[in-house]
Amino acid sequence: MKKIVLLFLVSFAVLQIQAQDKITKTSPRIMILATGGTIAGSGESSTKSAYTAGKVPIDDLLNAVPQIHNYGKITGEQVASIGSQDMNVVTWLKLSNRINQIFKENLADAIVLTHGTDTQEETAYFLKLTVMYDKPVVIVGSMRPSTAMSQDGNRNLLDAVMVAASPRSQGKGVIVAMNEKIFDPRDVTKSSSTNLETFLSRNFGPIGLIYDGKVSYYYQSLRNSSKKFDVSKLTTLPQVEIVYGYADASPLTVTCLSNSPIKGLVYDGMGNGNFNEPVGKALAEASKKGILVCRSNRTGSGRTTLENEVDDAGLGFVVADDLSAQKARILLMLSLTETSDKIKIQQNFFEY
Structure with a gap:
């Protein structure tokens, strides 16, 4: 009887591995680029608001959300480790050029960019204007550090990966995913310095929603997104x-x-x-x-x-x-x- 049970368990494990291998072969390649911010922040207390942004490396962020590997072949790359209040033109150019390179060399099917919320909307709009490809680039952050008891980063990161992996996101280009909502970079803004649900689009609302593992889109901006600004040869921008x-x-x-x-x-x-x-x-x-x-x-x-x-x-x-x-x-x-x-x-x- 024990041999039969053991044989069954071994057979079940083999089938699970084969199924997982099949999923992996057909799933999208998603590269997560990390820049720091609150989502990578660390504090001494789980119940206090004080923390230091950009302290948690990308590998630790990925290990904290193992479920993301169910949605694609996930790789990570640390581009910067700063609070977004220190975001600057040099880093914007670096990000834009790196994203364009990734897509040009077919290194990924979609990108998730982790970012601090202070200037998240600005980076998103800059990338919307300078990334030459319409493959998904999903920008995500959090309002509370990874060490907080009620941290929102893990859920937001998982949602962002879901959005990046969704076939519905193909052709959408650069978008922002926060608090189960999807926003166009042109219209989104941070509306509160402390509330979790800080990101809004006051004029038009979110373009889509993320709920129960499903990604749904409802409309898209008609503003010109076909023409882009080529910044590949620039080292700075006019002041x-x-x-x-x-x-x-x-x-x-x-x-x-x-x-x-x-x-x-x-x-x-x-x-x-x-x-x-x-x-x-x-x-x-x-x-x-x-x-x-x-x-x-x-x-x-x-x-x-x-x-x-x-x-x-x-x-x-x-x-x-x-x-x-x-x-x-x-x-x-x-x-x-x-x-x-x-x-x-x-x-x-x-x-x-």
């Missing part, structure tokens, strides 16, 4: 700064920046990107000096409209449409790598 608008604002910041070597300036104005008279004069002077001035608005949703309350043509300004100031800065930097023509740059803001 663009942001100035915040508020009641009784001084023109001093704009004036100081106008005397610096910046190439562009995004004014994050009140209401429909408005400014008071002193700031308006300083912005006009900046424009005359050849600095590309772009108006956005600080409200968090809605559009900044051209030629509405401001004589944009007369002042030489462009508007961000419905882009936030931080994303308008990215599009302006990339646009300035190709042209200084204000008409063409304005068209970029209406198309991208």
